[in-house]
Amino acid sequence: MPQYFSVFKNESKLDINFIPPRLPHRGPQLNLLNQFFRFAVESPGKMTQRVMITGKIGTGKTVLSKHFGLSITKEAQERGISLNYVHVNCRECKGSLFMILQRTILKFYPHFPRRGYSAEELLQALMQILDEQNAYLILALDELEALIRVEGSDPLYNLTRVQEDRLKALQRLSLICILRQPECLDALDPSTRSTLQRNVIHLEEYSKLQLRDILNDRVNLAFRHGTIFAPTVDLIAELASSEGGDARYAIELLWRAGKYADASGMREVSPECIRKAAVSVYPVVRKDIISSLCLHEKLFLLGVARRFRQAETAYMSMGEAEDAYAVVCEEHGEKKRGHTQLWKYVKDLSVAGIIETKASGTGQRGKTTLISLPRVPASDLEEELSKALMQKGGKSIVN
Ligand SMILES: Nc1ncnc2c1ncn2[C@@H]1O[C@H](COP(=O)(O)OP(=O)(O)O)[C@@H](O)[C@H]1O
Numbered sequence: 001m002p003q004y005f006s007v008f009k010n011e012s013k014l015d016i017n018f019i020p021p022r023l024p025h026r027g028p029q030l031n032l033l034n035q036f037f038r039f040a041v042e043s044p045g046k047m048t049q050r051v052m053i054t055g056k057i058g059t060g061k062t063v064l065s066k067h068f069g070l071s072i073t074k075e076a077q078e079r080g081i082s083l084n085y086v087h088v089n090c091r092e093c094k095g096s097l098f099m100i101l102q103r104t105i106l107k108f109y110p111h112f113p114r115r116g117y118s119a120e121e122l123l124q125a126l127m128q129i130l131d132e133q134n135a136y137l138i139l140a141l142d143e144l145e146a147l148i149r150v151e152g153s154d155p156l157y158n159l160t161r162v163q164e165d166r167l168k169a170l171q172r173l174s175l176i177c178i179l180r181q182p183e184c185l186d187a188l189d190p191s192t193r194s195t196l197q198r199n200v201i202h203l204e205e206y207s208k209l210q211l212r213d214i215l216n217d218r219v220n221l222a223f224r225h226g227t228i229f230a231p232t233v234d235l236i237a238e239l240a241s242s243e244g245g246d247a248r249y250a251i252e253l254l255w256r257a258g259k260y261a262d263a264s265g266m267r268e269v270s271p272e273c274i275r276k277a278a279v280s281v282y283p284v285v286r287k288d289i290i291s292s293l294c295l296h297e298k299l300f301l302l303g304v305a306r307r308f309r310q311a312e313t314a315y316m317s318m319g320e321a322e323d324a325y326a327v328v329c330e331e332h333g334e335k336k337r338g339h340t341q342l343w344k345y346v347k348d349l350s351v352a353g354i355i356e357t358k359a360s361g362t363g364q365r366g367k368t369t370l371i372s373l374p375r376v377p378a379s380d381l382e383e384e385l386s387k388a389l390m391q392k393g394g395k396s397i398v399n
């Protein structure tokens with residue numbers, strides 16, 4: 001029997017959660033973070049810090065923050081300081097401060113009771129835990145848009161003020177706020193906003209050459225020697241730079257291309273594998289994004305995709321989208337959500353970059369919102385969504 005050959009030596013190095021040992025082209029930003037948080041290892045308790053990381057999708061915001069978290073906690077540990085870095089994704093927490101704090105506390109106390117507290121009380125409990133353990137915390141709030149959208153100004157206000165209320169106590173809680181759209185800070189009260197805007201690290205989109213360096217590191221970590229060559233890596237860098245300098249897209253292309261090579265029994269990841277992968281990975285239908293949508297967001301989006309596939313138009317009105325959604329709900333035996341909820345989905349989906357919205361111009365009776373799907377073929381989106389809905393048996397737990 002011929003032995004099964006894989007071009008990969010370690011596929012997990014291409015996983016979105018993998019934190020690579022070095023981050024090409026993010027050295028200066030990493031230094032800046034270290035400078036901002038120097039005090040945390042030199043004179044902990046004397047001050048706290050709030051830093052904001054901004055940048056488009058795939059510019060390395062998440063990995064930069066996590067990488068920094070790993071290195072600074074290690075350094076603190078060597079100095080005998082209990083410095084903790086906790087990274088929470090606000091979107092996964094459904095934009096709820098309560099859930100964010102709960103996850104944070106569970107890192108310290110895995111058995112902390114899950115019920116019976118308000119967010120306010122959880123924040124006090126967190127501070128108390130830090131005091132008791134003489135610990136310091138850098139809390140990274142990733143995809144902060146979700147928290148602001150759902151709960152407005154209050155959570156950040158409370159998180160930034162909680163120190164100031166503890167007059168003589170040690171300063172224990174610092175924040176890293178990670179977001180794609182700095183405009184969403186406009187929704188905050190002026191003082192919270194100005195506190196956050198003091199230290200901003202903005203990540204620019206990667207250039208083709210920068211993407212090539214990032215990819216080369218991953219090739220060395222994940223692929224067997226001699227299975228993928230420089231011009232092929234260049235092709236990926238080229239494609240990803242035309243997709244907005246998105247490293248996530250680049251790495252997903254690399255991975256999928258490897259899968260194609262394996263599936264067709266090839267010993268090399270050829271440029272054709274890349275092209276095949278590119279057809280199947282539109283940046284907005286990536287699995288991680290689809291799977292993060294709740295059931296009714298999927299159903300709504302399926303309605304939108306289907307309608308766009310059938311009608312050769314660039315825009316549809318909110319009313320048309322609702323009709324299409326209603327049909328999909330019926331097919332799936334789901335009770336449709338109300339108007340207000342649908343508005344929220346539309347907002348979420350546009351924040352996620354899947355759809356775009358604009359107000360209709362004058363001429364139409366009354367103003368309505370128009371939805372477009374600029375970045376992905378409707379048929380591909382429809383197919384991915386149908387697959388995702390099938391996997392869950394159509395009737396997953398509603399959230
Ligand atoms: N400078 C870099 N070096 C190595 N890998 C990177 C770099 N920037 C981004 N990546 C990788 O690209 C992918 C997307 O990065 P991520 O931090 O998730 O972007 P963002 O949070 O800005 O959307 C991840 O797999 C990440 O590890």
Ligand SMILES: [Mg+2]
Nearest residue numbers: 061062063142
């Ligand atoms: Mg991210």
